[in-house]
Amino acid sequence: PHLLCIVAARPNLMKMAPILAAFARLAPQVRISLVHTGQHYDTAMNAQVFADLGLREPDLNLEVGSGSHAQQTAEIMRRYEPVHQDLAPHAVLVVGDVNSTVACALVAAKLGTPVIHVEAGLRSGDRAMPEEINRVLTDQLSDLLFTSEAGARANLLREGIAQERIHFAGNVMIDSLLRQLPEAVPPLVSLRAHGHDCPATYGLLTLHRPSNVDDAGRLAALMDAMCGLSSQLPLLFPVHPRTRAMLEKTGLERRLREHAIVLLPPLGYLEMLGLMQGARLVLTDSGGIQEETTALGVPCLTLRDNTERPVTVDEGSNTLAGTDPAAIVSLARQVLRTGGKRGRIPQHWDGHAAERIATATVQWFAERLAP
């Protein structure tokens, strides 16, 4: 059988690496093609992370780049369709919830190729979030759905997905984390490499959601809160390109530099693991980081009103902090006083999710491709 796998944006890479490794180990008879859509194109967003994960070079890069949602999604579909027809895979495997996920799933489904979705069934319930739309649509287009947390199954059943299509595989992002943790770069080393001293204790901040960073007023309010917090806890802030552009445009960058906030470029995966592991507290609006901090038992404040990953709050070390600056600062101070939530490890976040996916997929191929 021939399986075509899609990567597009940085968080896809940590999910795909263990999947390819599991197929290579458990099912070498499956031919794998790897296509990069080029949604993320910066070296900082890509090359180092490929190297850190030992992810092989894609067979092809569609180089779609950025654009409005419609432009980007349409461009991915336009460029991907002939590639899909040319490679003629038996199935296409997509991960996560980025625009490339839904774009490639739609092309494949229309061409009659089965779609496999890894990280199915996550729902924030918030349709203002572009990723929520991508999640709902991708799951509707998928033939085989692998979930990362137990609650995702109920979300899929509610949307009419047949239960025999759903498999609780566990979290592939945590497969990568557990595999790479021994290689994590110590914070001292990565900060020195970027020209900074490492504070004895620190908080780690990441922000890139359009709802938090695209509106100048909203971003300024959040940054004011972070400036306030930084007098008690120095903050390390690797800045996503989307956020960097807004900080520069609004002049906020200058204000941050007057406080104990270290602005860093997008980091490699092993650097990020080291910084998360060493943090007193992580503040983020990322999906993956909510999961990674839960796996590490590091307290996390999620700067959003909802999460599609509720197990990180119910069982893990995550707290939904909302976006009100005063409330965030007060929750952060509480973590500093009490040490914060440590949580426990959710079911199947055990480093073997990709193996479950490879095994179930081979079984599924055997049933479908039987003469």
Ligand code: UD1
């Ligand atoms: C995308 C995903 C988001 C994911 C995030 C991880 C969608 C809808 N969003 O958001 O779910 O959490 O990736 O990073 O698919 N840019 C660069 N270099 C790059 C990529 C982007 O400079 O390599 C800049 C461009 O100015 C671009 C902006 O970032 O306009 C946004 O990029 P885009 O791919 O649209 O979405 P992300 O914000 O990265």
